[in-house]
Amino acid sequence: MDAFEELFNSFSVEKRERLQDLFSSYQLTKAQRLILVKESADLELFQEGDIFSFLDFNKIDKQIGKRRGQELINQIEKRMHELRYTPTDYSTFFPPTIVRKKESIEKIYSDGLKLFGKCPCPVDGEKTRCCKLTTLDAAMQCSFGCSYCSVQAFYSENKIKVVSDLDKNLKNIDTSSIWHIGTGQASDSLLFGDSFNTLSSLADFAKSHSDIVIELKSKSPRNDFFNREYPKNMIFTWSLNAPTIIEKEEHLTASLAERLKSAVLAVKNGNLVGFHIHPMIYFKGWEKEYKEVVKRIEDTFDYKDIVMISMGTLTFTKAVLQHLRCNRTPSRVLEIPLAEAAGKYSYTLDIKREMFSTLYSYFSQDFKDNIFFYLCMEDPSLWKPCLNREYSCDKDFELDMKKAYFSKISSKL
Incomplete structure (x- = not known):
C-alpha cells in the first residue's frame, strides 16, 4: 500500500466517498489527489473544520476543463498557507484528554x-x-x-x-x-x-x-x-x-x-x-x-x-x-x-x-x-x-x- 492509499483509507467511509466525488467531478491528477488528502487530514488534525467548509464551488465551477481542478487546489493551498505561515492559535484548540495507555x-x-x-x-x-x-x-x-x-x-x-x-x-x-x-x-x-x-x-x-x-x-x-x-x-x-x-x-x-x-x-x-x-x-x-x-x-x-x-x-x-x-x-x-x-x-x-x-x-x-x-x-x-x-x-x-x-x-x- 503506497502513502496515498494508506492516508486515504484512514478516513471514515463517508469522508472517503466525499473525497472520491471530488476526484471524479474535477478530474484531479494523482498529484492533486495527494494534496487533497494530505490537507484534509491536516485540517482534521488542527480541528480547523474540513475543506468543504471554505471551498467556493461557484468560483470553481466557472472554470473550464482542468482549470476547475486547479482552482479547487489553489483554494485549498491558499487556506493552508494562511494557517501555516501565521503563529498558531492555541486559544481555539482543545485536544481531548489523553489517557495513559497501559503498556x-x-x-x-x-x-x-x-x-x-x-x-x-x-x-x-x-x-x-x-x-x-x-x-x-x-x-x-x-x-x-x-x-x-x-x-x-x-x-x-x-x-x-x-x-x-x-x-x-x-x-x-x-x-x-x-x-x-x-x-x-x-x-x-x-x-x-x-x-x-x-x-x-x-x-x-x-x-x-x-x-x-x-x-x-x-x-x-x-x-x-x-x-x-x-x-x-x-x-x-x-x-x-x-x-x-x-x-x-x-x-x-x-x-x-x-x-x-x-x-x-x-x-x-x-x-x-x-x-x-x-x-x-x-x-x-x-x-x-x-x-x-x-x-x-x-x-x-x-x-x-x-x-x-x-x-x-x-x-x-x-x-x-x-x-x-x-x-x-x-x-x-x-x-x-x-x-x-x-x-x-x-x-x-x-x-x-x-x-x-x-x-x-x-x-x-x-x-x-x-x-x-x-x-x-x-x-x-x-x-x-x-x-x-x-x-x-x-x-x-x-x-x-x-x-x-x-x-x-x-x-x-
Missing part, C-alpha cells in the same frame, strides 16, 4: 542488539550543525504522548522494552572514539528512574570513564532517584517548553514547574544540569511565554550549575508526517510551513531566526558568558544571527562543546 514492559537482553548509534542529525554534507552525539538505547518506546514525537512512528507495539543487562553491555563497548553519550533518543531517560538499575549501571560506567559525559534527557516528573551520589560526568537535562505547548501538545509529561523542581534536586545532589528548549513552537503569545521560561530558569538556578542550554524546533521526516496524518490525534504541530530542511520538514529559516534570536536575547549576559548555548539539529546559517558565533564545520562545534562540558565538570570536582 507492557518487557525486560530484554542486549545480546544481538545494536544499542549504540549516532545523533539523528543528517550529517552528509553537514547540512545541519551536528555535535556527533553517541546515542544509547537503554529503553525503547515511551509512555508519554507528545504529539510531535518521532518515537511513536518508530515502534508499533504498545510495549516498552528495557535492557536488563546494561552493565554487561557497557563493559564491552569500544570507547576509543566516544566522549558524549545521550540516552534520550528512543525513550525518556528518566521514565523508570533506577527501577531497572539503568542509572546505577550508567553511574558505574561514568565513574570508570571520567573522560566520557553521560547525558540524560527527560520530561518525566520522576525524581526519587536523587538519593545517592552520581559521578560529576553524569549530566541531568530536561526538555522545557512554553506552558501552552506542554498543556496542549506534550501530553502526560511533567509540568514546567515539575521539571524545574527535579532539576533543583539534581543540583542539590551535586550534579550539573542542562535544558533543551526544544521544540520551540511559533504560536500566538510565544514571545511572552518563552520569556517567562527564561525568567524561571534564571530565578531558580545559578549559571555555575548549568552546563548547557540548547534551542531547536519542530522537524519531521516523511515517515513521521505520514504517521501523524494517518493517526490523526488532534494536534496543531503540523500547522507550520513544512519547508524543506536538510531532508526533513520544518519552519522557514526566517521564522527560526526570529524565534532563536529572540529567545537568546532574553538571557542575561552572565548566563550567555558562562553556559554553553547551541542550536540543535539546525542549519549552520542560523548560528551567527542567533547566537553571535558560528563554526566552520561539525568538528569545531564538537570540540568547543567538549571543552565547555569538561570545564564545567572540573569545576564541580
